[in-house]
Amino acid sequence: MRRFFVEQLPSQGETLVITGSEARHITKVLRMGQGDRVILMDPKGTRFQAIIASVGTKGVSVTLEKALPPPPPSPVEITLCQALIKSQGMDYVIQKTSELGVDAIWPFSSDRTVVGTGKDHGANKLRRWREIARNAAKQADRLRPAEVGPLSSFGDLMARWRDEKGLKVILWEGEESRDLKALLRSHSSPERVVGVIGPEGGFSPQEIQTALAAGFLSASLGSRVLRSETAAVTFMAIIQYEWGDLSVKAQGARHKAKTEKTLITKTRKDENTKN
Numbered sequence: 001m002r003r004f005f006v007e008q009l010p011s012q013g014e015t016l017v018i019t020g021s022e023a024r025h026i027t028k029v030l031r032m033g034q035g036d037r038v039i040l041m042d043p044k045g046t047r048f049q050a051i052i053a054s055v056g057t058k059g060v061s062v063t064l065e066k067a068l069p070p071p072p073p074s075p076v077e078i079t080l081c082q083a084l085i086k087s088q089g090m091d092y093v094i095q096k097t098s099e100l101g102v103d104a105i106w107p108f109s110s111d112r113t114v115v116g117t118g119k120d121h122g123a124n125k126l127r128r129w130r131e132i133a134r135n136a137a138k139q140a141d142r143l144r145p146a147e148v149g150p151l152s153s154f155g156d157l158m159a160r161w162r163d164e165k166g167l168k169v170i171l172w173e174g175e176e177s178r179d180l181k182a183l184l185r186s187h188s189s190p191e192r193v194v195g196v197i198g199p200e201g202g203f204s205p206q207e208i209q210t211a212l213a214a215g216f217l218s219a220s221l222g223s224r225v226l227r228s229e230t231a232a233v234t235f236m237a238i239i240q241y242e243w244g245d246l247s248v249k250a251q252g253a254r255h256k257a258k259t260e261k262t263l264i265t266k267t268r269k270d271e272n273t274k275n
Contacts, residue, residue, distance in 0.1 A: 001049070002030065003039045003138045005145075009046050012064050016040070016050070019059040021131075026052075026060050038062065041137075045070045045144045070143050076243045077166075077192040079104045081157055082232055083199035084115040087125075089229040093197075094129045094148065096229075098136035100236040101244060104147040105133070110154040112201030122151045154207055157196075158214040166192030168216040171231055172208055175220040180238060183219045189243045197232045 004022045018026065018040075026032045036052045040062070047068040053061045080102050082093050094105060107129070109115075129148045137145040152160070161168060167190045169183065196216065203211075208218060221231060240246045 001037050001039045002026075002032070003041055003141065005041050005043075005134055005138065007042065009040060009042045009048055010064060012048070012067060015053060015061055015063050017059040017061050023059045027055055037065075039068065040064070041144075043144055071141055072245075073143055074101045074103075074240070074245045076190065076239065077103050078236065078239055078244070079106065079192070079194045080232060080236065081106045081108060081161075081194065081196040083108055083110050083154075083197060083228065084113050084151070085199055085228045086115060089227070090115075090125070090129070091132055093229045093232045094132045094146075095136050096233045097236045098133045098142070098146045099140040100233070100240055101140070101142065102146050102236055104149060105129070106149040106152065106157060108152045108154050108157045110199055111204040111207060113199045114201070115199075126150060155210065158210050158216075161194055161216075162214040164192075164194070166190050166194055168194045168196075168214075169235075170196040170203070170208070170211045170216040170218050171198070171221060171235060172218045173202055173220060173225065174208070175218045178217075178219050179222055180219040180235070183217060184238070184242050193239050193243070195232075195235045195239070197228055197235065200228055 004018065004026065006016065006018060006022070010016055026038070032038070032052060033055055034052055038050055038052065040048045040050050047070055048064045049066050049068055050062040050064050053063050055061075078101065080093075080097055082090070082105060084090065084107055085093070090107070097105065126148065130145070133148050134145045136142075167187055169180070171180070194216075196211065198207075212218065221234060226234065237246070
């Protein structure tokens with residue numbers, strides 16, 4: 001069944017009217033109508049199977065039939081800090097890393113950023129990026145869309161992550177003694193990974209020093225010189241391959257852990273009820 005996002009889901013058996021771009025996609029693109037079933041998702045990860053009751057000028061009316069179990073979360077929380085790059089490249093980063101399971105994307109401007117960062121320009125871009133993340137979440141059947149944070153400066157970004165725990169990595173083409181593969185193999189699986197990707201012109205030496213002082217570890221991607229957007233997608237894919245959910249085994253382990261947690265919670269509730 002096709003998946004669609006709504007801001008808030010009512011209770012089972014109730015009716016909801018889908019409007020806006022999602023309604024247009026249902027009626028104009030997919031040509032769906034009365035009696036067709038869909039999956040509705042909200043930003044919290046709640047899911048319902050619904051049936052289309054009617055299609056009208058005000059939107060698509062659907063009735064919620066039953067709640068659906070959400071997909072399991074990734075075993076590692078991944079945050080991508082991406083320097084502003086040209087429009088098409090930035091859209092690509094948001095879309096592909098969202099499909100790969102990034103939890104949050106923080107765009108930032110740096111010394112060598114060449115893209116304009118005007119207030120109105122930034123607000124329009126942010127709305128577009130969040131829409132892209134939402135559509136990618138539907139495509140990849142994610143629990144919820146990736147968070148896309150507001151634009152910040154490199155200095156503010158480093159200050160924000162200075163005291164946060166987890167593996168913090170900054171990709172730097174000037175790093176000659178440590179590549180990403182060696183860095184990951186030297187660490188056990190963390191609960192959180194934060195990756196920082198620079199703009200087309202790379203980072204300045206001062207920015208690298210600031211990142212190191214904030215607890216980031218610099219690593220290279222070897223001898224290849226990648227575009228910024230390619231580096232971001234490569235970083236995400238490698239992290240998910242090493243520690244994330246790009247395997248059936250990881251999926252099964254998460255399902256088992258979730259089942260065990262549910263059983264423990266139910267047992268405790270039963271014991272409390274008896275007492």
